Amino acid sequence: MKRLRNHLGACAVGAALVLASLPSGSAAAEYRAAVAPQVAAPADGSEDTTFSSDITGVDQLVVQPDGKILVAQNGSPHTFVRLNADGTVDSDFVTPEIATYAMIRFALQADGKIVVAATFTSDYNEPIRRLNADGSQDLTFDAPYNDSVFGMAIQPDGKILVVGNDSTGRVIRLNTDGSEDTTFTPPTLLGSDKRVLTVAVQSDQKIMIAGLFTGTIKRLNADGSEDTGFTETIPGTNYNAPAVAIQHDGKILVGVSGTGHGFNLRRFNADGTADTGFAPPNVFSDDGQYPAEVRSIAIQFDDKILVGGSTGSLKRLNPDGSEDTTFTTGDLFQYGFDYLDALAIQGNGNVLVGSSSGVIKRLNNTGPISSDGTVDTGFTPPTLDGQVNATAIQTDGKILTAGEFTGYLKRLNTDGTEDTAFAGNLLTLDGSVNAIAVQADGKILIGGGFTGKVKRLNIDGTADTAFGDAKPTLDGRVNAIAVQFDGKILIGGTMTSRVKRLNIDGTEDTTFAGNLPTFTGEGLGEIALQADGKILIGGAFTGFLKRLNTDGTEDTGFAGNLPTLDGGVDAIAVQADGKILIGGYFTGNIKRLNYDGTNDDGFAPTVEADSVAAIAVQADGKILIGGPITGYLVRLNADGTTDASLPARPVQLASATHRAGRIQPSAFTPPTLGSPVYSIVVLRDGSILIGGGAGSSGILLRLGPTASGGGGGGGGGDLPPTGTDTTAFVVLAVIMLAAGTVLVTTRRRAAAVK
Known part of the structure; x- marks a missing residue:
């Protein structure tokens, strides 16, 4: 099986798909009434009225996964509200x-609860405080912080x-119940003004x-100590940095405020060195009265950078820092000295902006493209003589693929095309690879039936030989791998314990092992991490699913x-809203569960299948x-119905310029x-990487995000014949990442690998 680590960020995903129009003269002109008329596309940056x-x-x-919008208002009154997706108050x-003139800061938890810092009138x-998802106070949370x-x-x-304090600087970490985490020990900050304005987690x-x-700026290790390998600073004096953002590739953007300097946006590599290839203009000019500042940063799905x-x-800005002149907003707010402190990107690509004195506005903006299923003929992988079990995307866009094929x-x-330098460095494997996971540091974990089972x-x-020397002996194949947020490694398969957790160095986490329930029946083949760190496991063992x-x-x-x-x-x-999709060879083949495990009765797919893999x-x-x-390969709507809302591929949809600031729709054929598909990766640009096959023929195709290109062949080796026996194969696990990337891993069906 396959399984990659769940890496969620704060970006909300999942907005409405807007139907594209059919061109005039289409053979399906009668369908036109069911879709939006073709109109000129609004320019990126124009206001959505x-x-x-x-x-x-x-x-x-902050945009919630359900599309609702959390707002900290600093006007009169100061308040914390939630808006519906159309801007009306929820x-x-x-x-x-909240007291008048109180500063408000907040953060959205993965479970929908909200941590809010303010001056509350009921208790100064x-x-x-922590609020429940409906805004009521969570009385189980009690924080000692009083700065x-x-x-x-x-x-x-x-x-x-939590960062702040007016004079001495303050960085603390709270446990999930609000108590202070005394194991977190940040360094002493220096300077006449030690205030910490912003914090971001890599x-x-x-x-x-x-x-x-x-x-x-400083970078801290996970325990709070200073990362001495990060030596860069913002040069000069009288500067502050009110905005920090972490890119998808791990690079760090820092917005700078202050007078008399020639830049107000810096980028650093993940190793802490300055990114000398990033050459932004002086994004905002100092007018002599007010210092030029970058107050807010947001990163789009395509790695373009929005700065307020x-x-x-x-x-x-384009990814290299040059200004993207196709994005034009005009005069957003009435006053030139407005601070544009609030930026959020909706799941459909549109941009929400808020300033210190103006109203919230929404700007049209191109979002990810919904693939139409066309094979991307520009993607030309080598011919594979066996099934693809696992696929993973590195942060640099390179593709790891594994399975039953030679090597x-x-x-x-x-x-x-194959990365021949990587191929030349690989150790010899003597058995199939069923699972891949990419660590945050770029190292690659593989699991399967080869000698050692995991490397x-x-x-x-x-090979990382230190890891191999430390890991425990395994008495069964590894079918699934997931990397936790703390770097520990979960592996599952047919070993006696079915699941193990390894420390970062490869040694076994014996405390975890001692707490595990007893598994009866056949193997474990699936591991998925929820945003709250809980672990979903699936397979052919008794009960078939546990958390x-x-x-x-x-x-x-x-x-x-x-x-x-x-x-x-x-x-x-695991969906962005926390609901859980499961597939397999049970009756119905696919279900959606609510967070608490109850069945989502509103999800009612009809799938003709032996198994959803x-x-x-x-x-x-x-x-x-x-x-x-x-x-x-089938696409379902969010409610589980088959996606048949748009015509099939022979009908040409509107061109890419007809985007209406939303996810670009397309018929999916x-x-x-x-032969079956066992691996699916949805890329940030909306294209889809699929892997699978049977017998001596593997499939590896990329389906493009536009309706151009040819039909089904190309790119992945010869397709296996229809009717090939595939009952021994199955499975994959998928977790959506913040910016729409989905990482996947695959393995054989647990029932077949006892």
């Missing part, structure tokens, strides 16, 4: 009472980073802080709520499924396939 909100003076905006949200000595708060961030393990759990202290400034202006593991360049490779493909707490004990409340399953679970995908969720909420099903 369908959004209307009278909230003024905004410090922070009357179901209980608005807390309780500046940090000014300028920024917060939620770690993947649920712990809460994928490797290191922590970026920025503010007015000497040096302006102290002049109420918004600009978009068992390959790395491909972005165009599909870790360096980025160049050479473990972070310490390895079984979540018995979840178990008590599960619907009865009469067959194994071969695929698990692969699941992936697009940025628009639509669901791709693969396996030994009719057609081998998968290529003609002769």
Whole structure:
């Protein structure tokens, strides 16, 4: 099976898909009434007048996974509200009472609860509270912090980073119940003004802080100690850094405020060195009265960078830092000295902006493209003489693929050609690779039936021998791998314990092992991590699906709520809203569960299948499924119905310029396939990478995001003949990442590998 680590960020995913129009003269002109008429596309950056909100003076905006918008208002009154997606106030949200002129900062947890820092009128000595998803106070949370708060961030393990203080500087970490984490020991900050203004968490759990202290920026290790390998500072004096953002590739953007310098946006490589290839213009100019500042940063799905400034202006930069002149906003706000502190990107690509004195506005903007299923003929992987079991995408866009073919593991360049340098460094494998996971540091974990069962490779493909020497002896194959947010490694398969957790160095986490429930029946083939760190496991063991707490004990409340399953679970995908998709060879083949394990009765797919072996969720909420099903690849709407809302490929849709600031829709007609799909990756640009096959023929195709190109062949080797026996194969696991990327891993069906 396959399984990659779940790496969630704060970016909300899943907005409405807007139907594209049919061109005039289409053979299906009668279909035109069912879709939007073709109109000129609004320019990126133009105001979306369908959004209307009278909230003024905004410090922070966050888009929830359901599309609703959390707002910290600094106007009169100061308040914390939630808006519906159209900008109207959500009357179901209980608005807390906050003192006039109180600074408000907040952070959204993965479970929908909200940590808010403010001056609450009911208790001035309780500046940090946690709210339930409906806005009511969570009385189980009690935080001791009693200083000014300028920024917060939620770690993947649920712990809460808080920065602020007016004079001495403050960085603390709270446990999930609000108590202070005394194991977190940040360094002493220097300078006449030590305020920390912002905090961001990297994928490797290191922590970026920025503010007015000497040096302006620092990176901390996960325990709070200073990362001495990060030596860069913001040169000069009288500067501060009110904005920090981490790119998808791990590079770090820092917005700078101050007078008399020639830049106000810097980028650093993940190793802490300055990115000398990043050459932004002086994004906002110093007018002599107000210092030029970058106040807010947001990163689009395509790695373009949105920056908001102290002049109420918004600009978009290309990934190399040059200005993207196709994004034009005009005069967003009335006053030139407005601080554009609030930026948020909706799942459909549109941009929400809020300033210190203006109302919230929504700008049209191109979002990810929904693939039409056309094979991308520009993607030319080598011919594969065996099934693809696992596929993973590195941060640099290179593709790792593994399975039953000769060599068992390959790395491909972005165009599909083989990375020969990587191939030359690989150790010899004597058995299939069923699972791949990419660590935050770029190292590669592989699991399967080869000698040793699990190995870790360096980025160049050479073996990490220290890991191999430390790991425990395994008495069964590895079918699934997942990397936790703290770097620990979960492996599952047919070994006696079915699942193990390894420390970063490869040694076994014996405390976790001692807490595990007993597994009876056949093997474990699927592992998926939830945003709160709980662990979903599926397979052919008794019960077929379990959820473990972070310490390895079984979540018995979840178990008590599960619907009865009469067959194994071969695929698990966690949606952005926390709901859980499971696929397998039980009756119905695919189900969606609520977070608590109860069945989502509103999800009612009809799938003709022996088993659903692969699941992936697009940025628009639509669901791709693969396996030994009719057609081998199908797309469902978010409610589970088959996606038949648009005409088939012979009808040409509007061109790419007809984007209306939303996810670009397209009819989905998968290529003609002769054997099942066991691996699906949805890329940030909306294209889809599929892998599978049977016998001596492997499939590896990329389906492009546009309706150009030919039909089903090409690029992945010869397709196996229809009717090939595929009952021994199955499964994949998928987890959606913040910016719409989905990482996947695959393996054989657990029932077949006892």
